[in-house]
Amino acid sequence: MTRTAGFHTIAAVCFTILFAPSAAAATEIVPFESTNQSPLVQIYGLPGAGNAVVLPRGRTEVGLNVALSNNYAVNENSREDIILDGETTRFTVAARYGLFPGLEVGVKIPYISHSGGFLDGFIEGYHGAFGFPNAGRDQAPQNRLLYRYRRDGVEKLRIDSSGSGIGDLLLTTALQLYQEEIQGMTLNAAIKLPTGDSDQLRGSGSTDFSLWLHERTGGAFSAGNWASYGSAGILFMREGKVLPDQQKRWVGFGTLGIGWAPLEWISFKVQADAHTPFFSDSDLKEIAANAVQLIVGGTISFSERTALDIGVSEDLIVNTSPDVAFYFTLRTRF
Incomplete structure (x- = not known):
């Protein structure tokens, strides 16, 4: 079995433990509330895809x-070395209003926690069960928190003690360009304000x-x-406080997705x-490569107004x- 096949198997298990709600309307197929949760990326104002139909x-x-991510990456060259080993949990309260x-x-409004976490043993067992390499993960201290980057012998970044607090606030707006039933297009804009602690x-x-x-x-x-x-x-x-001499000013981003709703109360x-x-x-x-992540899962609709994404x-x-991140979004409309 390939790594991807095993990954899809784990995703499918998330749904086998759920049962159909007693009453629900047709599930709306919308993007996951997902962005790259790398410790060095989640600090910026990278927005989710949003919705193609405004309220x-x-x-x-x-x-x-809730985004629970487990990081393990160790790399070095003649000038640099990096360790990203730990777990980051991001709780975000979100609201949007049809103005x-x-x-x-x-x-x-995000609340962010960095810690050693608890998923290392599970992930190592998962890799072992399916024959995937641990890439040194099993040789590192289990449930360790260490986010460190050194360049030319100078330590540029180090987080090695657990902590949590408010992150950077994101304000959003969306303009409907066209809409026809479930089809639509929106023009979106956002501004992220530096309300979180960049040192942490x-x-x-x-x-x-x-x-x-x-x-x-x-x-x-x-x-x-x-x-x-x-x-x-x-x-x-604008220039930030995390690796400011290496930070870029412009980043391009995008999302592609497809969904299928075989029943009124569930979609994949x-x-x-x-x-x-x-x-x-x-x-x-x-530090400096293009990033692509794949998310699989679906939506459970509990009622006409309330749904859960996994x-x-x-x-x-x-x-x-x-290496792996779990996303859960519970939303309701009124």
Whole structure:
């Protein structure tokens, strides 16, 4: 069995333990609330894909997103060495509101925790069960927290003690460009404010601005409803406080996904998130490489207004995003 096949098996298990709600409306196929949770990337204002249909005027959606990511990456060359070993949990309270017809505004407030975590043993066992290499993970101290980067003999970054606190606040807006039933396109913008502690990797110390387009199309066939979606945009960052001499000012990002709803209360989704590097002047891909992660999972609709997303991510370009991350988003509208 390949690593990808085993990854898909684990994702499928997430759904076998769930049962159908007693009553639910047709599941809306929307993107996962996922972005790269690498300790060096999650500090910036990289937005999620958003939604291709804005809320009607006067309607509100609130949600709680939990992203639990396990990092293990060790690399070095003649000038640099990096260790990213630990777990990061990101709790985000999100809200969006239909301000005018075709226009919504929103806010995302994150709470970030870095720790040694508890998933190392599970991941090593999973790798062993399916014959995957641990790439040195089993030789490192279990449940250790150490995020460290050294360059030319100088330690540029070090986090080795657990801590938690508020992250950087994200303000969002979306303008409906067109809509026809479930199909639509939005123009989205966001600004990230430096409210988190950059010394503890809970923020970047920079103010970031992003602009992106998001589109969704879909339809119905005999086996259920389907939808595909995609987004593409650009992120501008002022100079921050994390590796400022290597930080880039511009980053491109995008998302592609497809979903299938065989029943009214459940849908399955596959999504890829990608972005260009946030840093330069490095030969380590943990610092200065393009990143692509794959998320598989789905949505359970509990009612017409309330749904739960469950997703598991894998780093398609190894060590540019967490080895594994779990995403849970509970959202409701009123």
